[in-house]
Amino acid sequence: MPGRSLLEKIWGQHVIARLSEDTDLLHIDRHLLHDLGGSRGLLDLKSRGLKVHNPELTFATPDHALSTAPGRAGTSKIGLELLAALRVETSASGITLFDVDQPGQGIVHVIGPELGLSLPGATIVCGDSHTCTHGGLGALAFGIGSSELTHVLATQALIQRRPKTMRARFEGKLPLGVTAKDMILALIGHIGAAGGTGYAVEYAGSAIRALPIEGRLTICNLSIELGAKMGMVAPDEKTFEFLRGRPYAPQGEMWDLAVKAWRELPSDPDAVFDREVVIDVEKIIPQVTWGISPEHVVGVDGVIPDPNAVDDPLRRAAIETALEYMGLQGGAPIAGTPVDWVFIGSCTNSRLSDLRAAAEVARGRKVAAGVRAWVVPGSENVKREAVAEGLDKIFIDAGFEWREPGCSMCLAANGEVVAPGQRSVSTSNRNFVGRQGPRARTHLASPASAAASAIAGAIADVRMMGR
């Protein structure tokens, strides 16, 4: 019998009942709620005459619909209603809420790891597709829809089909100026936006082991852009050091017990995966997207694809559609494309290490004339730590705007948008049509690349910035 993978081990520990050959009723260890869908789910439950099954395993924070302007000025009427409803309904159900301006508030996928709510071996769900982020700690974490959200509130369990397994091995030493974001964008470019559909992806290899936890969270965050709703990294000593002492991480004897169990989780050496992909990270250069799907990605020294050079009519049409939307010419270099906006934030890249990387590029420089550049920290705690280090001052001196924590312009649910036809370099996760606002044009890149582009006023290669 072959060894078992990380996924198979965690899955096996959570089966309440086998429902069919490939479908199980799984226990859910952590359920995270946010302002967009949290109160809706709790109200749905109430309308069915049901109670929250395990409020002590359920946690909430507002992030999507809040303004990130200083003082939260400009939060819409409906955003305020959702915030009020989240407060009322979590309080009525006995669910812990990390509220505005309190340590603990922030983007739900930033606060889970930060507070030690997200743990290795845990099943974690949230009504948000980027829940895969938490897999960076060795959790089985995935996004769910509204109906499944109600199901989890009512039962603390979820009906799930076992996914296929993929191992993506990143091998080698990461070149200077290349980050976790570039690694995962390169993988998406390599296997496509549907390459991971139906799979749980385990990221492995020497370059993953070498990554700090925050980089692993970034890698796992983009699993869904690969089509995989689950992505994970086996826990190791770095994971344990990251979690030790966090507010909700186990303590004392319970910590020792937990670490002992977590050491058993990594895939056995003879575990078999349905698909294996190997990426040589030494060949990766900073990545930037040119189109309307995360798979539309090139190295920053590359050229925008020329549809006339593509034989397959469907692919050619897809490139033409993307170029028309993006206002770009096939065959032109991507670097040097003028930008109007730079957005540094989102559950992908708004943690302290991301802000440090961007600040390192911004320090002592100025945002180019005509460019608006925002830095939106991922959480209240990230914001306070960044301020304590003086990162806010570096950004403000360079001409960036320093904002309050939240999802902000990643998905524009709070009205913070890139204007029609304008071009943004964003550290977020989706360059979809209209994602950052109607007809907004998004280029995804790392925090360092985004900061470099803000300074240059155009898509820029951070390796040319001399730091």
Place this chain on the structure above:
Amino acid sequence: MPKPFDRLTATAAPIMRGNIDTDVIIRIERLVGNSIRGTLGKWAFGSLRYLPDGSENPEFILNREPYREAEILVTGPNFGCGSSREGAVWSLQERGIRAIIGSGFGDIFFANCFQNGILPVIVDKAVVDQLAADIEATQGAGKVSIDLEAQTIVSPSGARHSFEIDPRRREGLLKGLDEVALTLQRDDDIHAFQVSDRAARPWIHSTRTPASRTPA
């Protein structure tokens, strides 16, 4: 609770572009609020259906007769990728869509369809392409039939294609089953699991701890 789905014969509209994400199916600002159900149909595919001035885009297939009445979509690869927003399914449902045939779907969108009594059918890309060609050959007048019990699709040309579907999900759709009610019938199992898991993994369950453990 989802409405049951057994069989359907209806106008089908091919939307063959790949990677149509759920942001394109429904924009986020339409989903902000707790009273959105019933308001979403007119916003489905908003960026494709309407021109920047708000008028209908005559080029978009669902704005053309007879596709305006379509209850079936035939879609390109990776339809419904991206965000988990169930509003994408609600908006299609409110627009009158009851089944979607494609070569692959976003995982979360696919699951959300079943939760709402919408049938997503996965068939080979060659079958999808043939269906789209058959529909276009009749300018959309030829209907597509789907029989969930028999697991077959009949194209306007009369060609019959079979499809695979998870038996559990098939039964759920045929009977319009409510998963929450079904799982609550297993509540004893859930409690038993939690009792033994609390012994095996106490750190998962003891989240209500002394004041010193509230966030610093």
